[in-house]
Every structure is written in structure tokens, then in C-alpha cells.
Amino acid sequence: MTVDRTVAIAGLGITELGKVYGRSARSLAAEAVRLAVADAGLRLGDVDGLLVSNGLAGKVGVELAGALGLGQLGLLADINAFGATAGVMVAQAAQAVAAGAATTVACVFADAPLAPKRSAGEAWGGAGRKPRTLTGLAGWQLASGGVNPNILYALAARRHMQRYGTTSEQLAAIAVAQRAWAAGNPLAAMREPLTVADHQASRPIAEPLRLLDCCLVSNGGVAVVVTSAERARALRHPPVHVHGYAQAHEPRRMHAGSPWGLVTPAARSGPAAMRMAGIGVGDVDICELYDCYTYTVLVTLEDYGFCEKGDGGAFVGDGRLAPDGKLACNTGGGQLSSYYMWGMTPLSEAVIQARGAGGARQAPRNDIVLVSGNGGILEHHSTLVLSPHPRTSSGGLG
Amino acid sequence: MSDGTTGPPPTGVLAVGAFTAGAFPLVARDDASAAFFDAAARGELLVRRCLDSGDVLGPEARTCPGCGSARLEPFVVSGRGVLVTWAVVHQVPVSVLRGAVPYVTAVVELAEGPWLLVRLVGTDGSDLRAGQPVSARFVQPHQPDEGSGADSGEAPGEVLPVFAPGEPAAVSGQGES
Numbered sequence: 001m002t003v004d005r006t007v008a009i010a011g012l013g014i015t016e017l018g019k020v021y022g023r024s025a026r027s028l029a030a031e032a033v034r035l036a037v038a039d040a041g042l043r044l045g046d047v048d049g050l051l052v053s054n055g056l057a058g059k060v061g062v063e064l065a066g067a068l069g070l071g072q073l074g075l076l077a078d079i080n081a082f083g084a085t086a087g088v089m090v091a092q093a094a095q096a097v098a099a100g101a102a103t104t105v106a107c108v109f110a111d112a113p114l115a116p117k118r119s120a121g122e123a124w125g126g127a128g129r130k131p132r133t134l135t136g137l138a139g140w141q142l143a144s145g146g147v148n149p150n151i152l153y154a155l156a157a158r159r160h161m162q163r164y165g166t167t168s169e170q171l172a173a174i175a176v177a178q179r180a181w182a183a184g185n186p187l188a189a190m191r192e193p194l195t196v197a198d199h200q201a202s203r204p205i206a207e208p209l210r211l212l213d214c215c216l217v218s219n220g221g222v223a224v225v226v227t228s229a230e231r232a233r234a235l236r237h238p239p240v241h242v243h244g245y246a247q248a249h250e251p252r253r254m255h256a257g258s259p260w261g262l263v264t265p266a267a268r269s270g271p272a273a274m275r276m277a278g279i280g281v282g283d284v285d286i287c288e289l290y291d292c293y294t295y296t297v298l299v300t301l302e303d304y305g306f307c308e309k310g311d312g313g314a315f316v317g318d319g320r321l322a323p324d325g326k327l328a329c330n331t332g333g334g335q336l337s338s339y340y341m342w343g344m345t346p347l348s349e350a351v352i353q354a355r356g357a358g359g360a361r362q363a364p365r366n367d368i369v370l371v372s373g374n375g376g377i378l379e380h381h382s383t384l385v386l387s388p389h390p391r392t393s394s395g396g397l398g
Numbered sequence: 399m400s401d402g403t404t405g406p407p408p409t410g411v412l413a414v415g416a417f418t419a420g421a422f423p424l425v426a427r428d429d430a431s432a433a434f435f436d437a438a439a440r441g442e443l444l445v446r447r448c449l450d451s452g453d454v455l456g457p458e459a460r461t462c463p464g465c466g467s468a469r470l471e472p473f474v475v476s477g478r479g480v481l482v483t484w485a486v487v488h489q490v491p492v493s494v495l496r497g498a499v500p501y502v503t504a505v506v507e508l509a510e511g512p513w514l515l516v517r518l519v520g521t522d523g524s525d526l527r528a529g530q531p532v533s534a535r536f537v538q539p540h541q542p543d544e545g546s547g548a549d550s551g552e553a554p555g556e557v558l559p560v561f562a563p564g565e566p567a568a569v570s571g572q573g574e575s
């Protein structure tokens with residue numbers, strides 16, 4: 001008889017989100033952990049593992065454990081795989097629990113890049129930054145102008161458009177669908193209905209990307225508690241079982257033949273996580289996909305195999321991702337319309353949906369929830385397969 | 399359009415009059431980039447080539463991704479390539495580019511293999527397609543006068559490699575809008 005080494009997410013903590021001023025990222029992180037632990041029906045003293053992830057402000061580290069008064073930890077680390085971090089943390093926590101290194105691991109992300117008088121663009125280290133003296137090859141590269149994520153993702157989206165005929169209106173369909181989902185999410189910052197025409201009329205940031213192709217910027221913190229599936233069953237909420245996880249990384253290759261922009265590491269991470277879970281894309285009821293930009297959702301759907309490479313535009317263009325569409329996707333509004341907590345945005349909504357706690361926005365079926373994280377410029381990827389049901393098939397990790 | 403400059407312009411360097419003041423920030427050389435900027439002033443694009451595999455790499459390469467070698471040599475490329483992708487930047491991304499927007503930034507694939515992230519001049523971005531020929535140009539940045547006649551003693555920035563649609567410019571003075 002093998003030991004049940006499967007794990008589950010037992011707690012979710014979400015602080016106040018958005019224009020939350022006057023609080024440090026560390027304070028938000030501490031609150032998110034407290035909320036997640038209480039949500040699970042546990043006490044802080046039960047936590048014996050802590051994984052910390054930073055956003056733009058980069059001000060939270062392993063000292064958070066001391067600030068929370070934790071002791072006797074079996075796992076403590078500051079992890080960064082950019083937007084892929086949340087999935088990487090859950091995978092790391094799952095492996096630690098399965099290996100017996102820790103029993104109860106809190107994974108937290110917090111960030112506070114917004115200040116009252118700064119625009120979201122400035123929070124990105126944008127136009128408000130002091131002029132730099134430009135020097136050397138790095139100076140030439142800055143002068144060349146491909147200097148921030150907006151521009152680099154625009155280059156990726158353009159490459160897809162040129163190769164496959166993808167259109168801005170098809171990207172708009174993603175933003176419109178997510179806004180419709182956001183209308184049912186009390187946590188969402190942007191809940192007014194959106195049309196394709198609104199998207200097309202929004203100002204160009206770096207064409208082909210417009211303002212409504214780009215994510216929000218938010219202050220706040222989100223944490224989850226990972227523990228054994230067996231233990232989770234005795235806790236306050238129905239467990240959200242972790243059936244599969246994977247990650248894949250591929251630093252941008254700047255050479256002839258590079259697939260950059262057209263194919264992302266999701267093409268390896270997604271199938272690997274689904275293989276571990278013993279499912280295929282046809283089994284997925286809900287997708288919670290990392291959406292720093294509309295295009296990220298489109299290319300991830302292709303790479304995961306929901307449609308053929310190059311067909312993503314047509315796949316999303318018919319309203320398929322909207323609340324009344326065929327594939328429930330980014331049901332909380334995502335980072336485009338709800339809140340920007342990096343990989344914790346799709347993960348938190350996945351937990352809510354898997355619990356059946358989505359209220360007005362609860363998807364009709366939630367047996368399998370697929371979660372993605374994406375970081376760098378389409379260079380880092382993580383995938384989770386979650387379910388309200390235990391993994392009963394012969395597979396498992398035993 | 400080399401009017402106003404003193405002495406003969408370097409081969410293939412676009413005259414300042416072809417661009418709005420501030421369109422290109424001033425860039426100073428350092429030891430590591432001296433040869434790159436010397437080449438640019440001659441109208442040459444200097445990158446690196448792997449001594450072990452012969453792969454041609456970008457100018458900033460430290461290691462050959464193909465074979466792992468760190469033995470790289472300077473290498474002058476043809477300046478010919480094709481357009482991989484481009485973006486038309488409207489929102490100022492960093493303050494030194496405030497005078498540049500809207501501008502076109504692009505990934506170009508050199509005939510020798512490497513991809514470069516470059517400024518694309520001579521186009522507003524509306525007439526481009528992936529795969530079309532592009533070629534190197536060289537610009538001399540200048541900044542708007544700060545008022546008083548004295549030139550504030552600031553050294554002019556280095557000549558910067560950029561790209562434009564089409565085949566390489568035959569000789570100097572091919573200023574485009």
C-alpha cells in the first residue's frame with residue numbers, strides 16, 4: 001500500500017486589491033498569508049513551509065517568516081520565475097509535501113508598485129523614470145527602442161499576425177470576453193461592459209497592442225496553502241486537488257529559426273502537466289490563463305493544444321471565451337479586467353471556481369481547471385491542473 | 399543631405415537633417431563598445447562570430463549558443479537582412495525616447511543569421527510586411543539646442559546603426575524621411 005502523496009490547496013487569502021496605498025508589499029504579504037491560513041481553518045503555527053514571490057517592487061523576502069512569527073520551518077525560499085512563479089511555487093510546495101519536507105506550505109505573492117501620484121505606466125518603470133546616460137551596446141539597444149514588455153509583446157503579436165493572419169479584432173474578443181466575466185466578480189477593478197469597438201478605439205501603446213490589450217497594475221497580496229490531500233479533507237473548505245504540474249523555460253533565442261513569439265514554453269509545460277494529471281485538453285472545463293496581454297491568452301491556447309498553431313485568432317474570435325461561450329476562460333476577468341497579481345490572479349480564480357464559490361460567475365462545470373503562468377517575454381511557463389475531486393485513477397504519484 | 403556638416407560624411411551615415419532632433423538619444427562609448435561604434439562611424443555593422451563553429455552572433459554575444467564556445471571574434475556583416483517583426487511605439491517607454499515617439503522598432507534577421515532589435519527608419523510602419531528586405535543605415539544623433547548659443551560642451555553621441563526597408567544605401571547622403 002503506497003502512501004497518498006497527492007496534495008491539495010486548502011486555503012486562499014486575498015487582501016484588498018488595486019489602488020491600496022500606504023501599505024508595504026511585506027505588510028500585504030503577511031496579511032495574505034494570515035488570510036489563507038485562516039481560510040483553511042489552520043493556525044499560523046501549523047505552517048512549516050513558506051514560499052515568497054515578489055512583483056515589481058521586489059520588497060518581500062524570506063524575512064517574512066520571522067515577521068509572521070513562524071518557526072521550525074522545513075521549507076523557506078524566495079522564488080522568482082516572473083509570471084510563472086505561482087505555478088512554480090505550488091509545484092515546489094507539492095514536491096516538498098510529497099517528500100515529507102513540510103506538511104503545510106504557504107505560497108504568497110505581494111506587490112505595491114502603485115503610488116497615489118504615479119500612473120500605471122510609471123509603476124512599470126516607464127516614462128517617469130529619470131533620464132539615464134546611455135552607454136555602450138546597452139545604450140544602443142535602448143536607443144533602438146525595444147525596451148519594455150509592452151513593446152516586446154507587441155513584436156510577438158505582430159509576428160503571429162504576419163504569419164497567420166491574426167487580427168487586432170480577434171485580440172479584442174479576448175478582452176471583451178474577460179470583461180464580461182469580470183462583471184460577475186466583486187473583486188474586479190473593471191466591470192463596465194466592453195465592446196470590440198471600444199477596444200479598437202483605445203489608444204495605441206505599441207501597435208499592434210492597444211491599451212485594452214494590456215493588463216492592469218495593482219497593489220495587493222494573494223496566498224494559498226498547500227497541504228496533503230488527506231489532511232485537506234479535514235479542513236474548512238473542500239480541497240482543491242493538484243492533479244498535475246509542470247514548468248518549461250526557454251530564454252529568447254535571437255537567431256534565424258527561432259520560434260520566439262509564435263511558440264512559447266507552454267507547448268511543453270501544458271502537455272506535461274496534463275499528462276501527469278492523466279487528462280487531455282478535451283477534459284478541461286475551465287481555463288485560467290495568464291494574461292499580461294490579450295495575445296498571451298491566444299498563444300497559450302494554441303500551445304496547450306486547444307486549437308492548431310495559427311488558428312488561435314479564429315478560435316477566440318467567435319466569443320468562445322465569453323460567459324456564454326464554449327470554453328470558460330479567465331472567469332474572474334483576469335489581469336486585463338480584474339487584478340494584476342501575476343500568476344496568483346489565474347491561480348486564485350481557479351481555486352474559487354474549483355470550490356464552486358464563483359457566485360454569479362461560477363462556470364457550469366468545474367471538474368478540471370487548467371491554470372497557466374507566463375513570464376519574461378514568453379520565456380517562462382508553468383501549468384497546474386486542479387480539480388475538486390481526488391485523483392482516483394490508477395495513475396497518481398504513489 | 400550632408401549640408402551643414404563639416405568634412406565629408408562617413409559612408410552611409412544619414413545626415414542629421416533627415417531626423418527630428420531628439421529622435422535618437424545620445425549614446426556614449428565604453429571600452430567594450432569602442433570597436434562597434436568605430437565601425438558604425440565607417441558605415442559598417444560589427445557583430446561577433448564564433449571561432450569554433452563559425453556561427454555569426456549579435457554584437458552583445460558572450461557565448462555561442464550553438465556550440466557553447468566563448469571564443470568569439472569581431473565580424474563585419476553585410477548589413478543585409480529581412481524583417482521578422484515590428485512594433486509602432488506610441489507610449490513613451492523611457493524618458494530618453496520622449497522625442498522619438500511614434501517610432502518603429504523591429505526584429506531583423508541578418509543574412510548571416512543573428513536577430514537584432516533595431517530602430518527601423520524610413521517608414522511609419524504602415525507599409526511593412528514580414529520577410530521583406532531591410533538593410534543597415536547609420537545615423538548621427540543630435541539633441542535639440544538647449545537655448546544659449548554655446549554648445550554646452552556636450553560631446554555628440556556615437557553614430558548608431560539602424561535599419562531601413564530596402565537594399566543597402568549605395569553611398570552617403572541617402573537621407574529618408
Ligand SMILES: [Zn+2]
Nearest residue numbers: 448451462465
Ligand atoms: Zn560556436
